[in-house]
Amino acid sequence: MTPVPHRVVGRRDETDDVVTLLLSPTVGGDLRSRSGQFNMLTAFGVGEAAISVSSAPYDDGPLQHTVRDVGPVTHALCLARIGEVVGVRGPFGTDWGVASPQGSGEPVDHELSTDASGPEGDVVVVAGGIGLAPLRGAVYELMARHSRTGGRVFVIVGARDPSQIIFGNDLDVWASEGALVEVTVDVSTSGWTGHVGLVTSLLNNAGFDPVGATALVCGPEIMMRFTARSLIDSGVDPRRIKVSLERNMQCGVAWCGHCQLGPFLLCRDGPILPYAGLVAHLLTERER
Amino acid sequence: MTKTLAEVVSAHPLLAGLPGQTVATIAGCAQNVSFNPGDLLLAESDPANTLYLLRRGRVAIEVHSPGRGPIVIETVDPGAVVGWSWLVPPYRWHFDARAVGAVGAVAVDGACLREKAEADPELGYALMKRMAGVLLERLQMTRLRLLDLYGTNSAR
Numbered sequence: 001m002t003p004v005p006h007r008v009v010g011r012r013d014e015t016d017d018v019v020t021l022l023l024s025p026t027v028g029g030d031l032r033s034r035s036g037q038f039n040m041l042t043a044f045g046v047g048e049a050a051i052s053v054s055s056a057p058y059d060d061g062p063l064q065h066t067v068r069d070v071g072p073v074t075h076a077l078c079l080a081r082i083g084e085v086v087g088v089r090g091p092f093g094t095d096w097g098v099a100s101p102q103g104s105g106e107p108v109d110h111e112l113s114t115d116a117s118g119p120e121g122d123v124v125v126v127a128g129g130i131g132l133a134p135l136r137g138a139v140y141e142l143m144a145r146h147s148r149t150g151g152r153v154f155v156i157v158g159a160r161d162p163s164q165i166i167f168g169n170d171l172d173v174w175a176s177e178g179a180l181v182e183v184t185v186d187v188s189t190s191g192w193t194g195h196v197g198l199v200t201s202l203l204n205n206a207g208f209d210p211v212g213a214t215a216l217v218c219g220p221e222i223m224m225r226f227t228a229r230s231l232i233d234s235g236v237d238p239r240r241i242k243v244s245l246e247r248n249m250q251c252g253v254a255w256c257g258h259c260q261l262g263p264f265l266l267c268r269d270g271p272i273l274p275y276a277g278l279v280a281h282l283l284t285e286r287e288r
Numbered sequence: 289m290t291k292t293l294a295e296v297v298s299a300h301p302l303l304a305g306l307p308g309q310t311v312a313t314i315a316g317c318a319q320n321v322s323f324n325p326g327d328l329l330l331a332e333s334d335p336a337n338t339l340y341l342l343r344r345g346r347v348a349i350e351v352h353s354p355g356r357g358p359i360v361i362e363t364v365d366p367g368a369v370v371g372w373s374w375l376v377p378p379y380r381w382h383f384d385a386r387a388v389g390a391v392g393a394v395a396v397d398g399a400c401l402r403e404k405a406e407a408d409p410e411l412g413y414a415l416m417k418r419m420a421g422v423l424l425e426r427l428q429m430t431r432l433r434l435l436d437l438y439g440t441n442s443a444r
Contacts (some may be wrong), residue, residue, distance in 0.1 A: 002301070037338075129438035160438040160439060187440065190356070195365075197362045197363055197433075198432055204367060205366060205367060218436070219438075223438075
């Protein structure tokens, strides 16, 4: 439960309010995580916030977290300069269930992961806004699998406007390595020649085979609901759709109960859960 | 093998599954068309008289703003429909639609289609149900975009 001090060894401004921090522990080894898991990041003197890991598990470089400036803690994290120290506690929660090229070394316990090589069939990754951050590591793992087995990877990204597209270099890399990458924006700006419209509008023409496809979806909850429904309408098995859920994560170890959603404590049982069944129901249940 | 116009029409998602005779009736109002990048398929305030069934390429739905030029409201891809103002009075386009790249489409004459739909309520109802589905989908997407899902209040 004690944060491990990490030094900021690099930072990238992804957009005007999104920053990726590159972190190395000041003492001890790296905290190894699986794609989709999160850490609690401490801005000392301000507080803690749950932030997904955005680096790939097999990446030997610094731990990467991509943070959007939406409150006091994330504001302080976004302002962290190279050389400053932040706290890292984790990793916590479930993962996307895609294995690294070397194998994660951890059990892949998702019911839909058939073996250590990850999901079979096409994989459709749908991200909205900064929701691409928890998926970035998973896509790198999927691309490594693609290079070995040829499994198809579709990356479909929605953003508010072109200036809010994060990981543009990664999108180019994935496309150059054979992924089908499509990006759409809600609001067009001068010079933008890509798609304009909701992320779900790209699903029909994406070209994936819904039979046996696995979908990984992360973004605002409303976007995830509508995306999941569109995927189901296009023939994807709801049990093969995974979503990343977020509530008020605080302790990270299912003690405090702040992140409860129905029977789930999302810091332990989530953030990654299959959409089918109870989750689909819970996402439409009104708060009381 | 070259497809007949009726085969092309029946393969479009808007009209897929319609009886052969209905498709043949619609195809009787249709022709294949193509556009170069930058061409306008339809222009704001012009008479609306065509239903485009997109087959190839992307089309941007735009509105012109003085000082800003064209603002793209939405883009649509193959399998989609461009133009529905031919369906209801005053039959006038509300926006521009511009070919982003090379575009291939089936252009269905709106007046011809309305006339046949009036004469054949079964065709008319089938067409209206399918067009209503397109309109509903576009309306729902527009509503969701109005929410500004990825706006400044979203941590995601």
